[in-house]
Amino acid sequence: MSRPTVGVALLGLGTVGQGVWKHLTAQRGDLEARLGVRLDIRGVAVRRRARARGVKVPSRLLTTDARRLVDDPRSGVIIELIGGVTVARTLVLRALRAGKTVITANKALLCEHGPEVLAAAKAGGGRLFLEGSVGGGIPIVKTLREGLVANRFDLIVGIVNGTSNYILTRMGEDGLSFDAALEEARRKGYAEADPSLDVDGVDAWHKAAILGFLAHGKWAPRSRALVEGIRKVSPADIGFARKFGYTLKHLAVVRRDLRAGWMSVGVYPALVPSGDILAKVSGVNNGITLRGDVVGVTTLAGPGAGADATASAVLGDLADALLEIRGGARPGADLHALAKAGRSVPMAPEEAIVSPFYLRLTLKDTHGVLAGIYRTFARHKVSIARVVQYEHPDTGTGTLTLSTYPGNERDMARVVAELARLRTVLEPPTLLRIFAP
């Protein structure tokens, strides 16, 4: 039987694009044989043709006209690896409206324009594959849509930004400075083109929103999510964590109260009990724990960033897309059905989001200071669990680090706001969450 030919266009030849090119060309024969198709690579869209790259693409395939490539009637599959929400958005919408299959690793686009992208797919009959957008090489999208589709998840918690995890690991285990660790992550191709997306929690937020959608059908609005990065983490926080059996990690947390119906999404640095499996996910790895009402607790871990890990996810999507085009099954939960089911899911009120907290305060070192601090906690009924205090006699200041028993976000925000107003509190307090499953 002759194999059908499928035209594939690649948009973008940055870190991930080069990884996809490298592995697609290396694995092409195997992929074609396994999937029973022939690939016709229609072209590779780039911003500039002449540029030093780690892969050699025949110049006849390179084009700066991405739109022409999308419009090419023989391009059935468009792999979008441009990133960002401007050019990429226009091209993805155009391809989907034309009924093409789009494979994307663009988490920003999905998070910020998810409903529009799905509407375009619905209107034009295009198909969307997004494995590369979350979890690097971990097949988390497939896991949610296929393997664990029978579950409802009251908790999804993960390390989803490889760069932040790399930095925290290098700071915590090797004593590197934040800047030196970030520079290493950039050199290794983990960081975004604008690394503030990584270290300020934005990339993790994009991924958390996608996980929230895949699990609950709801695109959480940014205005209702706590989005914090790792810039504020200091060696004092790492020291406190270590002393009391925690490891500092940057987490994405999606919770759902299966009775009340609400969902919450947050990304922030947190003290994770060192015995938790996520505390052991180090370096550029991602780890995602899912608590499902059927399967129980399941954790997936693996490389979360970098050209090769993401290429693996993108090529997995390509395999699924090709099977579908060949007339095979469409596996997994339907994204449109998910979106319909998630329409009525409310976001959690602040007082429903509960955890123990950690706080670091820089204080004037004088009598009565602690009494004022403790009074503030008492007024808002937040109970202190542990306190470690350091004096800095040369400067007349002190550092107070403490943890609390579980409290809610609203009460704790009030405590912090009030503490920040005290004359004895010299710098804005640093508040971190302590992860409790």
Ligand code: HSE
């Ligand atoms: N900059 C991202 C990260 C790349 O560090 O996780 C993978 O999405």
